[in-house]
Amino acid sequence: MDEYQKNKFWNNYIGQLNKRVIKESAQRWYVIQVEQYVKSVPDKKLKYHTEENVNQYFSLIGRNKSLSGWQFCQCIEALEILFCDVLGVVWVQQVDWAFWYSSAKQLKPSHPSIAREPVNQNSSQKYLKQTSDSLDNIKQCHEPIFTRVVNEIRKRHYSYRTEQAYTHWIVRYIAYHNNKSPEDMSGKEIAAFLEYLAVARNVSSSTQNQALNALIFLYHKTLNIDVGDLGNISRAKVPKNLPVVLSREEIKTLLSYLSGVHYLMAALLYGTGMRLMECITLRVKDIDFHHQLIHVRRGKGQKDRVVPLPKRLTGLLKEQLKKSKEVHRQDLLNGGGDVYLPEALSRKYPSAAREWKWQYIFQSGRLSVDPRSKIVRRHHLHESSLQKHIKKAAEKAMIEKHVKCHVMRHSHFSEKNQEQKKLN
Secondary structure, three states, X not given: OOHHHHHXXXXXXXXXXXXXXXXXXXXXXXXXXXXXXXXXXXXXXXXXXXXXXXXXXXXXXXOOOOOOHHHHHHHHHHHHHHHHHHOOOOOHHHOOHHHHHHHOOXXXXXXXXXXXXXXXXXXXXXXHHHOOOOOHHHHHHOHHHHHHHHHHHHHXXXXXXXXXXXHHHHHHHHXXXXXXXXXXXXXXXXXXXXXXXXXXXXXXXXXXXXXXXXXXXXXXXXXXXXXXXXXXXXXXXXXXXXXXXXXXXXXXXXXXXXXXXXXXXXXXXXXXXXXXXXXXXXXXXXXXXXXXXXXXXXXXXXXXXXXXXXXXXXXXXXXXXHHHHHHHHHHHHOOOOOOXXXXXXXXXXXXHXXXXXXXEOOEEEEEEEOOOOOOEEEXXXXXXXXXXXXXXXXXXXXXXXXXXXXXXXXXXXXXHHHHHHHHO
């Protein structure tokens, strides 16, 4: 490429950056990202590159422990603009950009799979600051109480979603009563808050019940205070909502617009009835090919169960395991290979974190820094990746229903019920 062609190329690229409203101060870094990518494939002209080159490059830089999430995201966007907008190559859709963008997301201290250990009194303030919202000051004012609440929740192995919900409602409860300490309140204040939610905020019955459960947990399990009779509380009406269910034809059409790992995960949700996080957090040891079973660990209500592994997905799952094993092998060669272990298993079995059987099947495309322990690990794929793919697939399939991941579970059980009726 002579000097004239080079200038023309970069002018075209910068023009596309302007169309994407990339700040001028950041544009030079996008150019640097493209230059570094080109240097990584020195024996090939840019016009002869393929999706394999892009995926290999993302996998390579994803192992860089010092690379932050925003830098990885910037690199993805720089190459996406290059191949989509500037070069317009035919294979651009074969690169799973959404997967790589989701891999760029940094883990937060509040991530469900790392936020299970009890909080130390000394570190609780840091935890509360990092997971707070606009009501952060209330959490800081009542830090000892929130520390006790979180520890009690984790001792009982409640899900992290429950922990988030309970702490949220306790904060809202304290805020409603002008930052008054829960220890100085009782059933009267609880009833007033629940009345406010139902009448003034017009919340659903499930929301009001969740708030009530959070406050009962606060007083009975954490503070050991008897709140007495709550009186006649105005209860929100219980709606009779029907779940969204897709027909077999709609499922078939939806899946036809998915590919790769997202097709496999969506097909597993439909074929097994698993929930989104149950599928994404599957580990190698959870698959039993001999008995055609999948072991679901710590599902809703912290219950284990087994679900049948659909035979038609066995081949795809084995292929995914091969890819994941190769990624794990490369991580081990680079001195990594660790994965997060639930609860105290990392202390009980120090070497287990590097074992193949404990690795996630659906891995993230890059290494992540655990924001609490600061250990560099390869985590599972972010749940938003599958959510976005299913939403886009539903739009392409022109399905006029509110389609999300959980609809696959509803559709699974709906079909099972229909089959059971036919047998009876």
